[in-house]
Amino acid sequence: MTLATEMMNWSLYAAFVIVAIAQIMAMIRLWIGPSTGDRILALDTMFINAIGLIVLLGIAQGVQIYFEAALIIAMLGFVSTVAYARFVLRGDIIE
Amino acid sequence: MTIEILATYTIALLLLIGTIFTLVAAIGLLKLNDPMTRLHAPTKAGTVGIGAFLMASILQSYTFGEGSFHELLIMAFLFVTAPVSANFMAKVSLHRGACALPPPTPQDETWSTLNHFDHDGEVEEVARDDKPNPV
Numbered sequence: 610m611t612l613a614t615e616m617m618n619w620s621l622y623a624a625f626v627i628v629a630i631a632q633i634m635a636m637i638r639l640w641i642g643p644s645t646g647d648r649i650l651a652l653d654t655m656f657i658n659a660i661g662l663i664v665l666l667g668i669a670q671g672v673q674i675y676f677e678a679a680l681i682i683a684m685l686g687f688v689s690t691v692a693y694a695r696f697v698l699r700g701d702i703i704e
Numbered sequence: 705m706t707i708e709i710l711a712t713y714t715i716a717l718l719l720l721i722g723t724i725f726t727l728v729a730a731i732g733l734l735k736l737n738d739p740m741t742r743l744h745a746p747t748k749a750g751t752v753g754i755g756a757f758l759m760a761s762i763l764q765s766y767t768f769g770e771g772s773f774h775e776l777l778i779m780a781f782l783f784v785t786a787p788v789s790a791n792f793m794a795k796v797s798l799h800r801g802a803c804a805l806p807p808p809t810p811q812d813e814t815w816s817t818l819n820h821f822d823h824d825g826e827v828e829e830v831a832r833d834d835k836p837n838p839v
Contacts, residue, residue, distance in 0.1 A: 613712035620719040624757070627723045631730030635746075638733050644802035646739050650793050654733055654746040657754055660778065661726060664757045668719075668764050676761075676774045683778055687785040694792035698799050 624665055632658045649693045656686030711767040715760045722756030725749045739797045747790040755779050 632655060639651035660679045667675035692702050732745025758775040765771050797803050 613709045613716070616716040617712050617719070620716040620723070624719045624723045627727050631726050634730040634734045638742075644739055644797065645800055646793050646797035646802055647742060649796060650743055650746065651733065653789055653793070654729065654750055657746070657750045657782070658726065658730075660782070661722070661754050661757050664754070664761050664775070664778075665719075668715075668757075668761050671764070671768055673765060673769070673772055673774070676772075676778070680774075680778050680781070683781050683785075687781075687789055690789040691792055694789070694796050697796045698792075 621665065621669055625662070625669075628658055628661050628665065632662070645697055649690060649697070652693070653686060653690045656682060656689070660686070708767055711763055715763050715767070718756045718760035718763065722753045722760065725753030725756065729753060739802045740794065743790060743793055743797065747786050747793075751782055751786045754782055 635651045635654040635658060639648055639655070642648040642651055660682050663675050663679045663682065667673065667679075695702050726749075729746040729748075729750035732749065733742055736742045736745060758779045762771075762773065762775050765775075798805065
């Protein structure tokens with residue numbers, strides 16, 4: 610049991626570090642993105658990576674209450690991506 | 705006891721799979737050199753990575769707690785909304801002219817929706833070099 614728990618802890622640490630690195634890489638693309646579509650895509654990727662970080666925090670602490678925060682962030686991420694895209698496409702969000 | 709050890713190894717494997725997919729998505733977002741190819745990387749691989757994390761979370765809650773399937777809601781929502789938002793971002797890239805525009809539609813009589821009509825309902829003849837010969 611101890612080796613399996615050790616492996617799960619190490620892969621949890623690796624997942625935390627690499628998802629944080631992925632978040633930083635998406636932020637670099639948000640900073641340097643040459644076009645508007647790249648910036649919207651970088652924000653969408655950052656939302657998805659934030660969901661991943663919250664799920665990893667729930668696994669690490671062994672609690673279930675972070676599920677609702679992850680669900681709300683998923684919904685807000687989709688709505689904000691569609692709102693940005695519609696604002697660029699139509700000049701208005703709700704017509 | 706053995707089933708717990710197996711489940712723990714499976715959680716570790718799923719976490720590693722999700723980590724690899726998330727890293728590939730971020731590298732693709734940063735390193736590719738065209739807006740459409742950049743759009744391709746994180747909207748697929750990132751979603752699969754989050755799916756692996758959520759599978760690990762479900763398995764962890766069943767192994768060490770009372771268990772719940774609530775994470776399937778997030779997974780279903782992400783898998784439904786990821787193509788929709790990717791389509792919107794592709795339309796933004798097309799609208800801003802940040803990528804190559806799609807080729808013009810072929811003037812083909814077998815596909816009536818591709819023809820351009822005048823106001824009097826007649827098929828408008830468009831001068832094109834690559835128009836196929838009528839059979």
